[in-house]
Amino acid sequence: MKTIGVAFIGTGFMCTTHVEALRRTGMTHVVGVLGSSLEKSKSTAEKLGIPKAYGSYEEVLADPDVQSVHIGTPNRWHFEMAKRALVAGKHVICEKPLAMTSEESRELVALAKKYSKQATGVNYNIRFYPLCQEAKERVHRGDFGNVFHITGSYVQDWLLKETDYNWRVKSSEGGDLRAISDIGTHWLDLISFISGMEVEAVCADLKIVHPTRQKPVGEVETFQSKSQQAIKTESVEVTTEDFGSVMLRFKGGARGVMHVSQVTAGRKNCLSFELAGAKQSMSWNSERPNELWIGHRETANEMLLKDPSLLSDFARRSADYPGGHNEGYGDTFKQCFRAFYRSIQQGTFGPDNGYATFEDGHREIVLCEAILKSSQEDRWVAVES
Numbered sequence: 001m002k003t004i005g006v007a008f009i010g011t012g013f014m015c016t017t018h019v020e021a022l023r024r025t026g027m028t029h030v031v032g033v034l035g036s037s038l039e040k041s042k043s044t045a046e047k048l049g050i051p052k053a054y055g056s057y058e059e060v061l062a063d064p065d066v067q068s069v070h071i072g073t074p075n076r077w078h079f080e081m082a083k084r085a086l087v088a089g090k091h092v093i094c095e096k097p098l099a100m101t102s103e104e105s106r107e108l109v110a111l112a113k114k115y116s117k118q119a120t121g122v123n124y125n126i127r128f129y130p131l132c133q134e135a136k137e138r139v140h141r142g143d144f145g146n147v148f149h150i151t152g153s154y155v156q157d158w159l160l161k162e163t164d165y166n167w168r169v170k171s172s173e174g175g176d177l178r179a180i181s182d183i184g185t186h187w188l189d190l191i192s193f194i195s196g197m198e199v200e201a202v203c204a205d206l207k208i209v210h211p212t213r214q215k216p217v218g219e220v221e222t223f224q225s226k227s228q229q230a231i232k233t234e235s236v237e238v239t240t241e242d243f244g245s246v247m248l249r250f251k252g253g254a255r256g257v258m259h260v261s262q263v264t265a266g267r268k269n270c271l272s273f274e275l276a277g278a279k280q281s282m283s284w285n286s287e288r289p290n291e292l293w294i295g296h297r298e299t300a301n302e303m304l305l306k307d308p309s310l311l312s313d314f315a316r317r318s319a320d321y322p323g324g325h326n327e328g329y330g331d332t333f334k335q336c337f338r339a340f341y342r343s344i345q346q347g348t349f350g351p352d353n354g355y356a357t358f359e360d361g362h363r364e365i366v367l368c369e370a371i372l373k374s375s376q377e378d379r380w381v382a383v384e385s
């Protein structure tokens with residue numbers, strides 16, 4: 001089968017991750033890369049063995065070898081780049097969050113409908129851990145009964161110190177929210193994917209731990225600050241939260257609580273959730289992604305280790321290795337892109353393919369805005385449908 005030509009935009013953490021995963025799908029070939037300068041495009045192309053290094057976004061969009069664009073720049077570019085790629089006739093996978101405001105993401109949803117022969121997706125990759133797929137299937141088939149509540153968190157430590165810096169802390173680059181939109185939306189997307197439930201109201205409390213941070217003079221890529229040597233810095237004001245706690249009300253009556261933090265020492269990148277239902281409960285944690293805990297009241301609890309032979313047909317589609325052979329972060333990108341490019345091959349775009357659509361990406365931004373409003377006004381806020 002003919003493979004699909006892809007261009008990647010951005011030369012940081014996501015560039016390496018997407019390019020490696022795209023190659024592992026066997027469904028695409030990476031044609032070129034665009035960085036913030038031609039020099040960065042060239043050095044990344046050389047490092048990752050990518051044939052073309054572009055000098056501008058216009059060049060990417062004009063390249064007939066590119067059928068699909070992956071956007072992995074800081075958030076502020078997502079809207080404009082996704083819009084222009086669609087108008088230029090390309091398929092688009094955009095990194096999360098889809099845009100900076102719901103006005104932008106709403107426009108992207110409308111454009112995705114207009115250009116309905118092109119596939120559009122947002123890379124909420126965590127859905128694609130095999131045991132998250134299994135969790136969804138088990139909720140869907142009724143194993144847990146009526147869901148009472150879902151709780152959990154997404155916590156990291158890479159912005160713990162005042163000297164830790166990344167473009168995400170600046171609202172002009174990342175948006176008015178940071179921990180909530182950067183990692184909280186992963187949690188919210190995962191929970192809505194697994195439970196099928198929609199959040200109808202939120203009550204949030206956000207906290208900026210470091211109102212000023214030391215910004216290195218020059219660019220810092222993601223997670224770089226933790227291993228950086230002493231360098232020249234300048235003091236900058238920070239208006240985005242390091243910690244947030246959010247109470248959730250789901251349509252249908254279930255309740256939830258999420259907290260997010262980028263300042264929890266020792267928590268490297270830990271998303272966890274616990275779902276309590278009338279028949280059973282379950283919990284999962286991204287730092288031990290091959291284990292799903294199932295809780296019972298009358299019998300012993302279970303620990304399901306990822307093993308395709310023990311998974312449902314639905315989850316097995318996203319598990320490539322036999323039991324005992326762990327699947328991790330990079331594999332989720334491969335599975336997400338496989339679902340995306342499979343939908344292109346089959347001409348069946350949309351939510352049934354398992355990847356997050358622009359509608360899902362828009363929903364996350366609507367939730368973010370309700371969370372921000374709730375925190376600013378110190379009250380429960382209804383989330384628009």
Ligand SMILES: NC(=O)c1ccc[n+]([C@@H]2O[C@H](COP(=O)([O-])OP(=O)(O)OC[C@H]3O[C@@H](n4cnc5c(N)ncnc54)[C@H](O)[C@@H]3O)[C@@H](O)[C@H]2O)c1
Nearest residue numbers: 010011012013014034035036072073074075095096221222
């Ligand atoms: N799905 C996930 O698990 C996940 C993980 C990390 C980041 N992300 C998302 O991916 C995006 C990128 O994050 P990152 O961690 O890779 O950041 P990063 O800082 O490591 O990389 C961003 C890159 O974009 C480049 N860039 C900036 N402006 C550009 C422009 N106009 N044109 C081309 N390149 C430009 C920068 O030079 C840098 O190389 C963000 O939106 C982030 O939210 C998603």
